[in-house]
Amino acid sequence: MRRLFWMGVGAAGTVIAARRLRTAWYRYTPAGVAEQVEAAGVGAVAATRSALDRFRDAFTSRQRELVDQLLVAPQGGDPSAVLGRRGRQEAGPSATGAARPTGRLDDDDEPLDDF
Numbered sequence: 001m002r003r004l005f006w007m008g009v010g011a012a013g014t015v016i017a018a019r020r021l022r023t024a025w026y027r028y029t030p031a032g033v034a035e036q037v038e039a040a041g042v043g044a045v046a047a048t049r050s051a052l053d054r055f056r057d058a059f060t061s062r063q064r065e066l067v068d069q070l071l072v073a074p075q076g077g078d079p080s081a082v083l084g085r086r087g088r089q090e091a092g093p094s095a096t097g098a099a100r101p102t103g104r105l106d107d108d109d110e111p112l113d114d115f
């Protein structure tokens with residue numbers, strides 16, 4: 001009975017060892033290496049896309065914060081006039097040739113000095 005038990009343990013160990021050797025051997029064949037390279041490529045593409053998505057989200061968020069903090073809305077309510085996007089014909093050229101914003105920073109009705 002003891003010998004039969006140890007023969008069974010030996011047979012099971014041989015089967016397990018043979019399967020592990022077969023999978024290890026397959027990893028180093030051209031097909032196995034190709035699968036590993038493909039999996040690494042897929043992982044790299046996913047990581048790059050994730051990083052780019054996080055960068056775009058952070059960039060857009062920071063851009064909105066800066067526009068909210070720094071952009072002066074003109075009295076007429078057209079924010080494109082502040083950045084000179086409408087063209088120089090409508091806003092009129094200044095001494096330097098660039099369009100000047102016409103917004104106010106305060107809520108008072110006092111006239112602002114022209115600098």
